Amino acid sequence: MDLTVHIGNLKLKNPVMTASGTFGYGEEYSEFINLNRLGAIVVKGISLEPMEGNPPPRICETPCGMLNAIGLQNIGLKRFLGEKLPYLRKFNTKVIVNILGNTIRDYIRLAQALEDERVDGIELNVSCPNVKKGGIIFGTDKKMLGRLISGVRKSIKKTLLITKLFPNTSNIHEFAKIAEDSGSDAISLINTIPAMAIDIEIWRPKLANITGGLSGPAIRPVAVRMVWEASRAVKIPVIGIGGTMNSDDAIEFMLAGATAIQVGTANFLNPKSTVEIIDGIEKYLKKKGINNIVDIIGALCYA
């Protein structure tokens, strides 16, 4: 059975990737799963300088989901390259680095430094809802998004470039198209949905940041719809993200048009989620008598 999928110039052994911000730098999961089994690891977003993140409480639970406002806490480019990347390199899986900046220059510097270190891919984070300068301006303004992507594309040679799209738009297909036209090799969606929860006993927001990003099974139907819309608008591969808890959910995204999927919140509940999803996909294909996973990508029937 062939689970191989291609994202731009990258050949993934299977379509299961980790979602940025939920998988640390890989190490936290190595005691639970064999990292070699993953299609790709997308690491926690990296900025040029370290960021300390938001004050607590940073997370809260909501029905079938959770809100987070971590605030892009990360160790910065230098320490990532020195301390974390060498570890990730030991595994036979693709390493994709999520990057974030305040200016196009920031993104370019990050992308170039990472290409020099020969990471397998770069995912542009233009959609973190939890910091004022989290690149969200690029995620919500089509012109800015186009300029950012083409700027980064021109500054690097062949490293895979993925743009992670922001879900708060009524026309995701337009953002998808801009990403494609500006030189992105793939798009990933959706990032968390801006949301809020209030403690009615004390009349205060449950998060210190007031608002946060909603993730988990609660957002999956929204994500499936957006993946479907985006995949019909572009030819580049779409990576489906949003509340994938098991292999059924992963297959749903692929039928909607996703070439690969990212597992996020599920990792927190069950650190073995990713490998269980890979096994589950294999079982499903066997049951359906399908030998090649690409046969289910966008295979949704309408009538």
Next chain:
Amino acid sequence: MSRYFRAKVVSNLPLNKKSNLLTLRPLERAKNPEPGQFYMIEVGNSYDPLLKRPFSYFRKTSEDIQFLYAVRGKGTLLMKDFMEGEIINIIGPLGTGYPKPSRGYIAVLIGGGTGIASIFSLAERLTKNAYILHGAKCREELLAVNELKSLKGESFICTDDGSFGEKGTTVEILEEILTQNSRLKTQNLIYACGPRAMLEAVSKLAADKGIKGYFSLVEYMACGFGACLGCAVKTVHGYKRVCKEGPVFPIEEIVW
């Protein structure tokens, strides 16, 4: 030996109106916990509530791990329905527990409410004399009173309303002990787990008297093993994860 494993509910006994003693038996080989470490317990297999819940372990017997929990919300309410024989997923032992008291120090252990669970695991291990303080609002909310009596060390029990033990708070008892011991030139080391107000008061007292110690903290967390960065607490060295660098932190490093 994976820290993610299945366990069987051996018993889930109500101790009072609010709290239960949960006994779990690992179905796979599991690591032994150190005092102050915790486990993430699955409360249900629908996705609402979504996340596992963190609990310090109370006792480790040769076969079982025991937890004390109070019903506070949706998750703990579901735990109250755990039936004997039920199988659940848990992760642990997690985090960094209490360091042993160094030579020459007499430990003062303070457990406020269910905080006694985390303290108890340490108290059981102590080989020399110590003070063990446990307080709650009223008699009904005290926990493990009989178990405390069986420990090596002098135990003090108090309630806010005086319905059992001394009337007053653990902080008042702590102050008495520290004052008395400073005359005797005994060096004390504090270990505490409990409500935030209690910990803040203990921290002030410790700072005033120049006494060191450790607190076990609690914060909302999604994973429990260092990945989500949700459980950050502010320390003098920046944000630290309750689940990894903690839950136990030196008192003087915590920024309130």
